[in-house]
Amino acid sequence: MIERKTGTGKQISIEEQIEKKIADAYKEKFPVSKEHHERLINYIPGGATRSLSYFKPYPIHIDYGQGAYVYTHEGHKLFDVTNAYGAIVHGHGDLDVVKAVSQGIARGSQYSTPTKGQYKLAKLLCERIPGFDRVRFVNSGTEATLFALRTARAYTGKDKILKMTGGFHGTHDCVAASTKKNVITAGIPKGMTQDMLEVPFNDFNALERAVKENADHLAAVIMEPFLGAGGVVLPKPKYLEHVRKVTSDNNVLLIFDEIFSYRVHTGGCQTLYGVIPDLTTVGKVVGGGLPIGVFGGKKEIMNIFCHENTDRPLYHSGTFNGYETVMQAGYAALSKYDEKAVTYINKLGDHFQKGILESFKSNGLNIQSNQIGSLLNLHFVNEPITTAEQVLKSEEQLHTLMHLSLLNKGFFTIPRGLFILSTIMTEQEIDHLVNKIDETLKELLPLIKEKYNHLLL
Numbered sequence: 001m002i003e004r005k006t007g008t009g010k011q012i013s014i015e016e017q018i019e020k021k022i023a024d025a026y027k028e029k030f031p032v033s034k035e036h037h038e039r040l041i042n043y044i045p046g047g048a049t050r051s052l053s054y055f056k057p058y059p060i061h062i063d064y065g066q067g068a069y070v071y072t073h074e075g076h077k078l079f080d081v082t083n084a085y086g087a088i089v090h091g092h093g094d095l096d097v098v099k100a101v102s103q104g105i106a107r108g109s110q111y112s113t114p115t116k117g118q119y120k121l122a123k124l125l126c127e128r129i130p131g132f133d134r135v136r137f138v139n140s141g142t143e144a145t146l147f148a149l150r151t152a153r154a155y156t157g158k159d160k161i162l163k164m165t166g167g168f169h170g171t172h173d174c175v176a177a178s179t180k181k182n183v184i185t186a187g188i189p190k191g192m193t194q195d196m197l198e199v200p201f202n203d204f205n206a207l208e209r210a211v212k213e214n215a216d217h218l219a220a221v222i223m224e225p226f227l228g229a230g231g232v233v234l235p236k237p238k239y240l241e242h243v244r245k246v247t248s249d250n251n252v253l254l255i256f257d258e259i260f261s262y263r264v265h266t267g268g269c270q271t272l273y274g275v276i277p278d279l280t281t282v283g284k285v286v287g288g289g290l291p292i293g294v295f296g297g298k299k300e301i302m303n304i305f306c307h308e309n310t311d312r313p314l315y316h317s318g319t320f321n322g323y324e325t326v327m328q329a330g331y332a333a334l335s336k337y338d339e340k341a342v343t344y345i346n347k348l349g350d351h352f353q354k355g356i357l358e359s360f361k362s363n364g365l366n367i368q369s370n371q372i373g374s375l376l377n378l379h380f381v382n383e384p385i386t387t388a389e390q391v392l393k394s395e396e397q398l399h400t401l402m403h404l405s406l407l408n409k410g411f412f413t414i415p416r417g418l419f420i421l422s423t424i425m426t427e428q429e430i431d432h433l434v435n436k437i438d439e440t441l442k443e444l445l446p447l448i449k450e451k452y453n454h455l456l457l
C-alpha cells in the first residue's frame with residue numbers, strides 16, 4: 001500500500017488521500033449548500049424530502065436552472081445531467097413550457113372538469129404509443145403504476161402480480177416491497193406483498209415457469225422494457241417477445257412501465273422493440289417537467305372506467321388528476337419532442353457512449369457503460385451487465401467519489417452513475433463531460449489499482 005506521511009507523522013493511505021482531497025474540495029466549493037443543509041435539517045429529517053437527493057457530506061442545494069445548466073447559491077454553474085431524473089427533456093426553463101404554464105395558470109389552473117388540455121395530451125399519447133387506446137391522468141409515476149395494477153386486477157378478477165428483480169415502479173406498498181433482501185421494506189405490511197411474485201429480469205425460464213405455475217391467480221406481469229433506475233439494463237434479444245408470448249398464452253396481462261423508458265422513442269420502447277403490452281404507464285417527460293403520471297391501455301380493458309358502458313365503473317378520482325396547467329405544459333414539451341428531437345438526443349447519447357468507452361480503454365479499465373438513447377449508466381463492474389444482480393456488484397465507493405469529484409468540476413450527476421441528456425445539449429458539451437469523466441477516472445486510478453484491481457484490463 002502506498003502511504004504518505006502527514007505533518008503529524010501519521011501515515012495516510014492512497015484511499016484516504018483521494019477521499020480527503022475530493023471531500024475537502026467539495027466542502028470548499030459548496031459552503032452555502034452546507035449552511036442551507038444545516039438549517040433545513042431542523043425541519044426536514046435528513047435535510048432531503050426525497051431519499052435519493054441525500055448524499056454525504058451534505059447534499060447540493062440548487063438555486064435555479066436555465067437550459068442545460070443549474071446554478072448553485074454559491075454562484076457555480078453546473079452542467080445538469082440529472083434532468084430531474086428524466087422528467088426534463090428540453091432543459092430548464094424551456095420557453096414553450098414556460099409560456100404554456102404561465103398562460104395556463106393565469107386562466108385558473110384546475111376546474112375539476114374535463115378540459116381541452118386533457119383532450120390534446122390524451123390524443124397525442126394515444127396517437128403515438130401503440131399500447132394506448134385510452135388513458136387516464138394522475139399526478140406521479142407511483143400513482144400510475146398503482147392504478148395500472150388495480151385495473152389489471154379488476155379486469156381479470158385475479159390478485160397476483162409478477163414483477164422483475166431490479167425493476168422500479170415507484171413507492172406504493174406492493175411495488176416498493178421486494179422479495180429481495182437489499183430493499184428496505186419496513187413499514188410495508190406482509191399482506192401487501194403476499195400476492196407479489198418476482199423473477200430475475202432477462203431470465204427466460206424463470207419467467208415462463210412463474211407465469212405457468214401461477215396463471216390461474218396471476219393478473220399481470222409488470223415490467224420496464226429495460227431496467228431504468230435499476231442500471232439501464234437492456235433486454236436480451238427476443239426477451240420482450242418471449243414475455244409477450246408467455247403472458248398472452250397464459251391469459252395474463254402484460255404491463256409495460258414506460259415512465260422512464262418512454263423518452264427513447266416517440267412511440268416508447270414498445271415501438272422500438274415492436275412488442276405491444278396490454279397496459280402501459282408513462283410519466284416524467286410527458287408532463288414537461290411538471291408532476292404527472294398516465295396509465296392506459298387497450299380499449300376493452302380501460303372501458304372498466306367508462307361511465308357510459310356500465311352503471312358501476314371502476315372508481316378512480318383525485319383532486320389534481322388532469323391538472324390543466326400540467327396538461328398544457330406536457331403538450332408543449334411533448335409536441336416538440338418529435339422524431340427529429342428524439343433522433344438528435346439519441347445520437348447525442350451514442351456519441352457520449354463512444355467517448356466514454358474510449359476513455360475506459362485508454363485508462364486500462366474494464367468497466368461498463370450501459371446506454372440506450374439519451375440514458376447512460378456507468379458501472380464499476382468487470383463484465384457486461386444483463387441482470388440486476390450484477391448491477392448491485394458495482395463498487396459503491398467509486399460511484400460516491402466520482403459523483404463528488406464531478407460536482408467539483410462543474411457537473412451535476414446522479415450519484416449511482418446514471419446520466420440523462422436533454423435536447424438542448426450539444427456534442428461539444430458532451431465532449432467536455434467525457435473529458436471530465438476521463439480526468440476523474442485518472443484521479444481514481446491509484447485507488448482502483450490498489451483496492452479494485454479486478455477492474456483493470
Ligand SMILES: Cc1ncc(COP(=O)(O)O)c(C=O)c1O
Nearest residue numbers: 140141142168169170257259260
Ligand atoms: C419506471 C418507473 N416507474 C415509476 C416511477 C415512479 O415515478 P414517480 O417518481 O413520478 O412517482 C419511476 C421513477 O423514477 C420510474 O422510473
